Amino acid sequence: MKALQYREIGAAPEVVTVPDPEPGPGQVLLKVTAAGVCHSDIAVMEWPAEGFPYELPLTLGHEGVGTVAALGAGVTGLAEGDAVAVYGPWGCGTCAKCAEGKENYCLRAGDLGILPPGLGAPGSMAEYMLVDDPRHLVPIDGLDPVATVPLTDAGLTPYHAIKRSLPKLVPGSTAVVIGTGGLGHVAIQLLRAMTAARVIALDVSEDKLALARTVGAHEAVLSDAQAAAKVRELTGGLGAQAVFDFVGVEPTVKTAGAVAAVEADVTIVGIGGAGLPVGFGHLPFEVSVSAPYWGSRGELFEVLDLARAGAVSVHTETFSLDEAPLAYERLHAGKINGRAVILPNG
Ligand code: NAD
Ligand code: ZN
Ligand code: ZN
Numbered sequence: 001m002k003a004l005q006y007r008e009i010g011a012a013p014e015v016v017t018v019p020d021p022e023p024g025p026g027q028v029l030l031k032v033t034a035a036g037v038c039h040s041d042i043a044v045m046e047w048p049a050e051g052f053p054y055e056l057p058l059t060l061g062h063e064g065v066g067t068v069a070a071l072g073a074g075v076t077g078l079a080e081g082d083a084v085a086v087y088g089p090w091g092c093g094t095c096a097k098c099a100e101g102k103e104n105y106c107l108r109a110g111d112l113g114i115l116p117p118g119l120g121a122p123g124s125m126a127e128y129m130l131v132d133d134p135r136h137l138v139p140i141d142g143l144d145p146v147a148t149v150p151l152t153d154a155g156l157t158p159y160h161a162i163k164r165s166l167p168k169l170v171p172g173s174t175a176v177v178i179g180t181g182g183l184g185h186v187a188i189q190l191l192r193a194m195t196a197a198r199v200i201a202l203d204v205s206e207d208k209l210a211l212a213r214t215v216g217a218h219e220a221v222l223s224d225a226q227a228a229a230k231v232r233e234l235t236g237g238l239g240a241q242a243v244f245d246f247v248g249v250e251p252t253v254k255t256a257g258a259v260a261a262v263e264a265d266v267t268i269v270g271i272g273g274a275g276l277p278v279g280f281g282h283l284p285f286e287v288s289v290s291a292p293y294w295g296s297r298g299e300l301f302e303v304l305d306l307a308r309a310g311a312v313s314v315h316t317e318t319f320s321l322d323e324a325p326l327a328y329e330r331l332h333a334g335k336i337n338g339r340a341v342i343l344p345n346g
Contacts, residue, residue: 003126004324004342005057006041009049013060013325021122021130023072028131030084034149035124036063037319037327037340038182043271044119045328054120060324061342062088062116064124065140065149075134083145084137085152085304086124088116089294093135101297103136104160125324127344138300143307150182150314150339153294155303157269158187158244160295162194165242165265169195174235176259178202178223179246179270180212182339186314187244192216193311197241200234202227202255204334211315211337223251228258239284240264248272248291260287267292316341 001020006013023029041060047053064086068078078084091098091106092114098106106114114132117123122130131137140148162169169175175197177187184201191199201212202223209220221230232239239261245252248270256266257276262284266276268291276289283289295303306312315338319327327340 001127002321002344003059003122004061004321005059006045007057009052009056013045013328015322015324016057018059018126021128023070023130025073026075026133027072028068028075028078028134028137029070030064030066030086030129030131031069032064032066032124032126032129032344033083033145034065035061035342035344036150036153036182037324037331037336037342038062038153039331040271041118042328042332054115058118058120059122059126060118061124061126061129062118063149063152063154064088064117064129065145065152066124066129069128078134078137083140085140085148085300086117086131087136087138087297087300088118088152090114090116090121090132090136093133103297104294125321125342125344127321135297138304140304141308143304146316146318146341146343147314148304148307149341150186150316151303151307151312152300154182154314154339155186155190155307155312156295156300158183158246159190159303160299161244161267161269161292162187162190163299164292165267166195168241168263168265169197171196173197173241174200176200176202176231176240176243176256177212177217177246178244178252178256180208180217181246181336183269184246185211185215185338186312187246188212188215188217189312190306193306200231200240207337215315223255228255231259235261243267244269246270248274250274257283257287260284262286264288265290314339318343318346320346
């Protein structure tokens, strides 16, 4: 089969032919319908050789939707042809965090060498992919595969972040979304569907700000050195009760801290690597800063239910598997509005 692989440190990903996978005991083979392109993959492909955490070559793709093509020995509860979304942050399934459905925070994945598809294990940017356990599959039940695939990460990750801050997003509150790309443009819609907060979006390009407005941001502000003052002004000087930074670089975390209200949550989702100092005098009183990772299995069901209710509509741009390297180039250049989705069997 054909697969998109990151093969050599620093090189662009390539479409290559690899052996067809076969499901072992307990595994499920999916024929991949759609695979989402995440900015995290670009970060991975920029990491240096020293300390690089995965084996190469690596088949990319940690957002996947497909149909069940074959069941490994002992797998029950699924049938060939079922349309399913992949829950990506695989855990062991038996530790205390996994028991709560929080496989993203599995206590044993590290020790057991369990890695997510596309981030260590072979991913979804291939004609077929192996899923290690049927519990990592959620039926999409009539949802469109292309519109649904980004929800497994670009939906689930902001959903988890926003859900934690719901008690603070009461009527009259303000939420700030920094970076309105794949994750951010879904975050705006989730905030509108789940809260009465006023949503202020920040990005660096007019195209992205236009998309932010289209998907429901009340205000869209250019992300520059004046952005924090603008947000303060828009909130009568008080700042925002929740700030979600989908970039995570020095200037954006600085802005995030500068627009936080007293007792606000600042959530750094972007993996740009910048930190925000916490300590007396650094931030308004009682601001909480956190950096979460992905979301729980239960939350993925909730996100798909929100989509079924018509509350989120992901803006997608589709590419064939042969065009997948181009999709990454365009994402790197800031030229994807919404989420790029690869159709490996399209
Ligand atoms: P994306 O490229 O689709 O979106 C990023 C957006 O940020 C773009 O619209 C870009 O124009 C904007 N941006 C860049 N610099 C900016 C600045 N200084 N101010 C404001 N906006 C700016 O990327 P994505 O796939 O949505 O991913 C967003 C981030 O989240 C990435 O860092 C990614 O690695 C990370 N991520 C984290 C998790 C997690 O679990 N923590 C999960 C998925 C993605
Ligand atoms: Zn991702
Ligand atoms: Zn576990």
